[in-house]
Amino acid sequence: MSALRQGVNRAALLCAAAVLLGAGAALATTADAVRDRLPSGWPRLGTDRVWLDEDTLGRWRDHGWWPPVVIAALAVPLLLFLCWGVLEVRAGRLRVLPLGRPGVTLAGPALAAAMAERLRAIDGVARADVRLLGRPRRLRARITLVLTPDGSPRAALRQLAQQAVAEARAAAAPRTLEADVRISVKAHRTRRIH
Template identity: 45%
Template sequence: MSPHHVVNRTLLALCGAVLLAGGLLGVSSWSVVAERLPSWWPSAQPGSVLLDRAGLGELRHEGWWTPVVIAGAATVLLASLLVLWSQAAAGRAGPALLTLARPDVTIRTRALADALTRDVCALPSVADGRVRVRGGPEELRARIRLRLEPGAEPRAVLRQLSEETLAEARASVAPRRVRAEVRVSVRSHRARRAL
């Protein structure tokens, strides 16, 4: 199991435990439920609050209260931002290893991108190309940048890219879907100056 899956499940379990405890405390204030609870069970009185103004005022006069609240809020904020950033990075980077159509065969996403780059650069009328592969376990996104030779026919290059290179990639990583985004530019007619 990948580390971000572990983090996801841990956070989900913690949120579930907090919500369950809050729900049980809220339900315990109902008179029908409160009568059947054991004496040691913490129950709230109907119409009461967890911390009243007098109790909160006493805590504010304590020297440790304000720094603890600020540190706790800052820790929760930083942890939330870190989890959000790691989730976004994991979604962009995609899985490190992809299982291919043949059993027990895997390939790194970087190796797949390099192979696609070589195939793209080998297409006729393509001067240069670059491929990046990202995505998740169900769908991969291939960002392809093509620089065509002057006078090249973009339609023919794109047809060959779709029917040959991308078709082979889709067959290799099936049952994942491969969505391709292609950006095309043309190499300048100007010849390089000799030094």
């Protein structure tokens, strides 16, 4: 995921969280249990507050333009949120990678499985998982390696770069392929002596 997309996602989630948290906190101050525990200087909504009295509601009923405006004002953010969600889902795993000739494709999960099998053959690797993400023009492989307790991270990374990633880059050429590697070590199982 690009830095711009991550920034937009985090900003959108932060704004939504701030609005929901503020609205929830404001509404919570109307409950007696919450009001009694708040410091005396904090703002709070009155328990007898009326949001729309009968006179105001009667004036609004005389105008026929406001229901469509309110519905549109609520529908636009909902549609934007749905579009954003669809874009996020589509930017996930790579399904199909078109190759040089029209109609010839390579399945993304097949390339990921081939990379994972190649990585499992490296000495000192207990488990390897590969996910291909991104778009067909710019690929990113998220690789998770679990090494055996006696495995060498340096040797595993060297073989990963020279074999599995190099072969995947050759298969995906002329597209770029970035690799994010996460390494952990399989813990020793402690033996219990009875």
